[in-house]
Amino acid sequence: MAALLFISPQDASGVWPEALARAMPAIEVRVWPEAGDRADIEYAVVWKPPADSLRALPNLRAIFSLGAGVDYLFTNTELPEDVPLVRLIDPALTEGMTEYVLYHVLHYHRYMCEYQAQQRQRVWRELPQVRPGDRTIGIMGLGVIGGDAAAKLALLGFSVAGWSRSAKRLPQVRSFFGCDQLDAFLGRSEILACVLPLTPETEGILNKDTLAALPRGACVISAGRGGHMIEEDLLAALDSGHIAGATLDVFHSEPLPVEHPFWTHPKITVTPHVASITNPFTASTQVADNIRRIQQGEALIGVVDRQRRY
Numbered sequence: 001m002a003a004l005l006f007i008s009p010q011d012a013s014g015v016w017p018e019a020l021a022r023a024m025p026a027i028e029v030r031v032w033p034e035a036g037d038r039a040d041i042e043y044a045v046v047w048k049p050p051a052d053s054l055r056a057l058p059n060l061r062a063i064f065s066l067g068a069g070v071d072y073l074f075t076n077t078e079l080p081e082d083v084p085l086v087r088l089i090d091p092a093l094t095e096g097m098t099e100y101v102l103y104h105v106l107h108y109h110r111y112m113c114e115y116q117a118q119q120r121q122r123v124w125r126e127l128p129q130v131r132p133g134d135r136t137i138g139i140m141g142l143g144v145i146g147g148d149a150a151a152k153l154a155l156l157g158f159s160v161a162g163w164s165r166s167a168k169r170l171p172q173v174r175s176f177f178g179c180d181q182l183d184a185f186l187g188r189s190e191i192l193a194c195v196l197p198l199t200p201e202t203e204g205i206l207n208k209d210t211l212a213a214l215p216r217g218a219c220v221i222s223a224g225r226g227g228h229m230i231e232e233d234l235l236a237a238l239d240s241g242h243i244a245g246a247t248l249d250v251f252h253s254e255p256l257p258v259e260h261p262f263w264t265h266p267k268i269t270v271t272p273h274v275a276s277i278t279n280p281f282t283a284s285t286q287v288a289d290n291i292r293r294i295q296q297g298e299a300l301i302g303v304v305d306r307q308r309r310y
């Protein structure tokens with residue numbers, strides 16, 4: 001019987017082994033560090049695995065990430081070189097991310113920060129109501145998640161653009177791509193949501209120059225990875241008034257240290273990396289489908305390009 005090794009030392013739910021076993025009854029699920037005979041292990045399902053957990057698995061056929069992001073795998077010094085890395089593509093994960101982006105876009109679009117500030121001062125004052133077609137939204141990263149969020153924002157009538165490495169064709173979504181078009185994309189983004197993967201190319205992409213390229217008064221939603229944001233540049237842009245508000249789900253250091261200035265900044269909303277939480281049951285179904293594909297010699301869904309790192 002083929003075996004699968006589940007490696008997620010930080011998982012406290014205890015649900016994963018059951019979810020994986022339910023989705024693939026013909027595979028024995030083992031939970032690291034109880035790997036048993038390592039020669040039996042054909043599949044690894046991982047989130048932040050310790051380096052040595054992936055060592056000496058001679059029959060490993062694929063490594064599946066429990067998340068869409070795989071940046072953490074490239075810090076693993078013992079990552080096997082010749083085994084496919086597969087990121088998670090799960091409609092439930094995408095749904096959560098889209099909800100998060102839409103929720104915060106609507107919050108900024110309808111001036112909820114300003115109304116909350118007015119409420120604290122008992123001020124009854126109408127602010128303008130901008131039609132969605134007159135509100136420009138920019139989505140950085142127009143892949144599975146960004147593409148879905150952009151499409152749904154466009155359905156609500158917003159003026160949506162996305163930025164990606166390659167050109168995209170999405171109904172009612174303007175496509176910008178590559179470094180040459182980044183400034184033009186940013187310059188028309190009154191509300192910017194970043195759902196890029198973290199790679200050597202995107203690290204630090206939310207910095208003083210890119211923030212300055214946004215229109216004055218823009219709001220930023222950062223839900224890709226904390227490594228995208230140069231934190232002191234964001235604080236400076238907020239304090240100067242160039243950026244009006246920021247919603248941050250991801251941080252350089254997680255959990256966000258208690259003394260970090262983001263916690264108490266009046267223009268920042270912090271959430272604890274929960275924009276979308278992987279659902280063990282739906283995700284296990286996606287892993288099971290890919291394992292079936294391997295067994296039947298079909299192409300895998302979500303294979304990571306090791307050069308691009310996403």
Ligand code: NAP
Nearest residue numbers: 068069141142143144145164165166196197201224275276
């Ligand atoms: P994806 O389908 O691989 O999409 C990535 C997008 O980013 C693609 O459009 C890609 O362009 C673009 N991109 C990558 N590098 C680029 C570069 N250097 N310049 C311009 N565009 C670039 O990934 P996904 O499934 O949408 O996930 C995106 C990220 O969301 C994950 O990596 C993860 O970090 C984050 N995430 C966060 C949470 C959370 O709870 N906070 C949950 C899930 C995911 P091309 O299409 O042209 O290749």
Ligand code: GLV
Nearest residue numbers: 066067068069070
């Ligand atoms: C969560 O952060 C993910 O990458 O799925």
